[in-house]
Amino acid sequence: MSDSVEETPEQAEFRASARAFLADHAEPLSEINPWQVSGFPEDDDARAYFEHGRAWQRTLADQGWAALTWPTEYGGGGHPPWADRILREESEGYGSHPGFVGATIAMLGPTLLAHATDDLKARFLPSLLNAEVAWCQLFSEPGAGSDLASLATRAVLDGDHWIVDGQKVWNSCAQFADWGFLLARTDPEAPKHRGITFLLVDMTSPGIEVRPLVQANGSSHFNEVFLSDVRIPADQVVGEAHGGWGPTRTVLANEAAFIGRGGETPTSDRLRILAARHGGLDDPTIRQRLARIISRERLQALMGQRIQSAVRDGQQPPFDPALTKVLAAGTKVLTGELAADLAGPAAVAGPPSGDPEGTWIRAEVLNRFAVSIGGGTTEVHKNNLAERSLGLPREPGTDPNAAWKDVLRN
Numbered sequence: 001m002s003d004s005v006e007e008t009p010e011q012a013e014f015r016a017s018a019r020a021f022l023a024d025h026a027e028p029l030s031e032i033n034p035w036q037v038s039g040f041p042e043d044d045d046a047r048a049y050f051e052h053g054r055a056w057q058r059t060l061a062d063q064g065w066a067a068l069t070w071p072t073e074y075g076g077g078g079h080p081p082w083a084d085r086i087l088r089e090e091s092e093g094y095g096s097h098p099g100f101v102g103a104t105i106a107m108l109g110p111t112l113l114a115h116a117t118d119d120l121k122a123r124f125l126p127s128l129l130n131a132e133v134a135w136c137q138l139f140s141e142p143g144a145g146s147d148l149a150s151l152a153t154r155a156v157l158d159g160d161h162w163i164v165d166g167q168k169v170w171n172s173c174a175q176f177a178d179w180g181f182l183l184a185r186t187d188p189e190a191p192k193h194r195g196i197t198f199l200l201v202d203m204t205s206p207g208i209e210v211r212p213l214v215q216a217n218g219s220s221h222f223n224e225v226f227l228s229d230v231r232i233p234a235d236q237v238v239g240e241a242h243g244g245w246g247p248t249r250t251v252l253a254n255e256a257a258f259i260g261r262g263g264e265t266p267t268s269d270r271l272r273i274l275a276a277r278h279g280g281l282d283d284p285t286i287r288q289r290l291a292r293i294i295s296r297e298r299l300q301a302l303m304g305q306r307i308q309s310a311v312r313d314g315q316q317p318p319f320d321p322a323l324t325k326v327l328a329a330g331t332k333v334l335t336g337e338l339a340a341d342l343a344g345p346a347a348v349a350g351p352p353s354g355d356p357e358g359t360w361i362r363a364e365v366l367n368r369f370a371v372s373i374g375g376g377t378t379e380v381h382k383n384n385l386a387e388r389s390l391g392l393p394r395e396p397g398t399d400p401n402a403a404w405k406d407v408l409r410n
């Protein structure tokens with residue numbers, strides 16, 4: 001934890017109250033198991049972890065520390081963007097975080113604020129913020145990941161309901177979610193980006209089947225979600241019918257910014273514990289590597305603050321959020337390598353159970369792929385940066401004005 005040198009009195013006062021709030025309510029890393037990872041083979045453990053995050057989000061909301069930059073009318077704090085950064089800086093050294101609930105708030109909150117009707121905002125934002133309702137993202141499909149706009153899940157309007165049929169995949173925590181934000185093809189005659197509708201769906205609706213995907217470590221972070229004749233009230237559309245690509249881009253930009261700023265938990269505090277434990281704090285090369293990681297984490301947080309500032313003012317981000325996402329993917333490689341080097345052979349040769357530190361290190365090494373693939377792959381973000389930010393020629397592709405139904409797909 002370190003105070004900024006040029007802090008205003010208002011910022012200093014905010015920092016002091018954040019410090020007091022955390023001291024009263026958050027779990028210090030020193031008092032909990034700092035090596036907890038989120039991959040649990042047992043469903044009950046995975047659900048308990050998810051609910052623990054939800055409970056922390058509720059505490060944040062109840063105590064006025066949730067969505068610090070959102071408008072107060074929807075339960076936010078109405079603070080300037082630096083408030084988030086300060087709370088985050090003060091949170092270092094604590095283990096409390098909202099987990100996946102925090103990711104969905106970061107993705108869906110700004111999207112509802114920017115694109116939803118006042119009725120939908122009033123109906124969904126407060127319960128999103130206090131985690132009374134937990135959400136999942138129903139975007140990717142077996143044939144639509146990087147090229148999300150080619151998605152094939154169909155929705156047809158029947159009176160005052162959309163009838164949805166299709167399959168989604170890689171849906172994080174969908175087995176615990178109460179509601180989902182879903183993309184469906186509603187106009188196959190339109191070009192692929194223009195025939196998509198953004199829908200909000202109750203996950204208990206008849207016709208939804210959630211099948212957890214079991215990973216190599218036995219845990220199920222992801223799911224397949226099958227939708228068969230699912231009825232969604234027509235007023236649960238965000239943005240215009242067939243105009244779902246606008247809100248989708250808002251979700252994707254905020255997802256990239258969220259992952260880019262390092263999610264909810266910076267890694268350097270654990271690395272500092274590891275370095276102290278393995279005698280690395282006196283090694284100048286280790287100190288240098290640690291300093292580089294801390295600098296990158298701080299940089300990512302500051303970039304996140306600038307993006308949030310623009311989003312809050314209804315403006316375009318000052319730079320493509322993909323930039324922070326690509327930076328974060330690189331940082332995750334550095335953190336995993338440093339963690340493994342600090343622990344040495346124990347990082348890979350520890351016993352499968354009863355070795356929480358080794359388990360955390362192995363997860364840290366493997367989680368680089370969650371950061372470089374989840375929320376769009378590094379390759380695709382680099383393509384986007386090349387085209388959108390550097391003005392380089394577009395990738396060769398199909399005619400963007402061709403009807404979706406006529407375009408070849410996976």
Ligand SMILES: Cc1cc2nc3c(=O)[nH]c(=O)nc-3n(C[C@H](O)[C@H](O)[C@H](O)COP(=O)(O)OP(=O)(O)OC[C@H]3O[C@@H](n4cnc5c(N)ncnc54)[C@H](O)[C@@H]3O)c2cc1C
Pocket residue numbers: 136137138139140141142144145146147169170171172173369370371373374375376377378379380383395
């Ligand atoms: C941790 C994690 C959480 C996730 N959570 C969710 C979720 O909650 N909801 C959800 O809907 N989805 C989720 N996803 C899915 C994620 O959005 C996709 O995995 C991602 O968009 C990539 O799509 P894909 O897996 O289909 O890979 P593909 O698109 O098939 O890509 C395969 C490979 O080809 C490369 N590639 C593809 N196109 C190009 C190109 N034009 N130029 C260069 N290289 C290219 C990619 O970089 C990649 O290496 C999650 C993924 C991860 C890893």
